[in-house]
Amino acid sequence: MKSMKLVGNGPGKVLLFPGLLGTRDAFDEMLRYADLDTFQYAVAEYRGYGHARNDVGLLTLREVVIDAVRLVEYLGWTRFAVGGHSLGALVAQMLAVALPTRANSIVSIAGLSAAGASAEPGRLSFMRSLADSRERREELVRKGTADRYAQAVARRIVASTWDEIDGHALTSYTSDASRTDIHEEVQKLDAPMLVLIGEYDPNCTEAAARDSTLRWYRHATLEILRGAGHYPMFETPVATMSAIESFVATQSVGVEQTKGKLPAVQK
Numbered sequence: 001m002k003s004m005k006l007v008g009n010g011p012g013k014v015l016l017f018p019g020l021l022g023t024r025d026a027f028d029e030m031l032r033y034a035d036l037d038t039f040q041y042a043v044a045e046y047r048g049y050g051h052a053r054n055d056v057g058l059l060t061l062r063e064v065v066i067d068a069v070r071l072v073e074y075l076g077w078t079r080f081a082v083g084g085h086s087l088g089a090l091v092a093q094m095l096a097v098a099l100p101t102r103a104n105s106i107v108s109i110a111g112l113s114a115a116g117a118s119a120e121p122g123r124l125s126f127m128r129s130l131a132d133s134r135e136r137r138e139e140l141v142r143k144g145t146a147d148r149y150a151q152a153v154a155r156r157i158v159a160s161t162w163d164e165i166d167g168h169a170l171t172s173y174t175s176d177a178s179r180t181d182i183h184e185e186v187q188k189l190d191a192p193m194l195v196l197i198g199e200y201d202p203n204c205t206e207a208a209a210r211d212s213t214l215r216w217y218r219h220a221t222l223e224i225l226r227g228a229g230h231y232p233m234f235e236t237p238v239a240t241m242s243a244i245e246s247f248v249a250t251q252s253v254g255v256e257q258t259k260g261k262l263p264a265v266q267k
Helices: 061-075 087-098 121-132 134-144 151-159 167-178 206-211 237-249
Strands: 004-007 012-017 039-044 080-085 103-109 193-198 220-225
Touching (some): 012 061, 012 087, 012 237, 039 061, 061 087, 061 167, 087 103, 087 167, 121 134, 121 167, 134 151, 193 206, 193 237, 206 220
Parallel strands (some): 012 080, 080 103, 103 193
Antiparallel strands (some): 004 039
16 A cells, blocks of 8 residues: 555554545544544555555455555554544455454444445446546535535535546445445454444434444444534544544553553554
């Protein structure tokens, strides 16, 4: 994984994967409120996106995971938390399956479950149309936020990455997500999982999470982000960041909250 953003200098390590419309900058708004003396965040960037826009490859989620393994090796991280938004949450779970002794906790931010995305033909057709249509991407954002904001909000979110995302890469990842199902594999994981659900998210709902992720994971916690839809890192950045750090800090290999330190095993 040649492209990523590294933020903070803390001993607690957190690897984040963006959603379908996100680049290395996807979490910037919420990271403004991060405890960067306690945590260090690496935001991965997919091939075909941002600084990796011209990187060739298979453009599959499994390739993203392979790249991520190389990234944590490069960073020298022996233990870390892994999380992601939407599509990125599926990638995060795939990485936890690949590195079960190193990924000590998982965070899903309005994320896909381990069963992947729907393969319903109408949905796939719509997702393919995102490749070269600003209007369709804006429609995706508006639907994900339950049409609660002015149209300028969706335009701004889409415009921020329009020139940085290769349409073919986008459709390749979303198609691969519809073919990916690791729900049996995640049931073997001991890592605790935090499931963050936006109150107004029409698709990644509390009911869906309870019927899938909370049944499959041995140690799963669900938290509703009031006031958020499908993009909590933009809509409720303070609450989202606080929820993530509070969760990661309480894990057995996590932060000693009174001292702001981590055990020596964390690099």
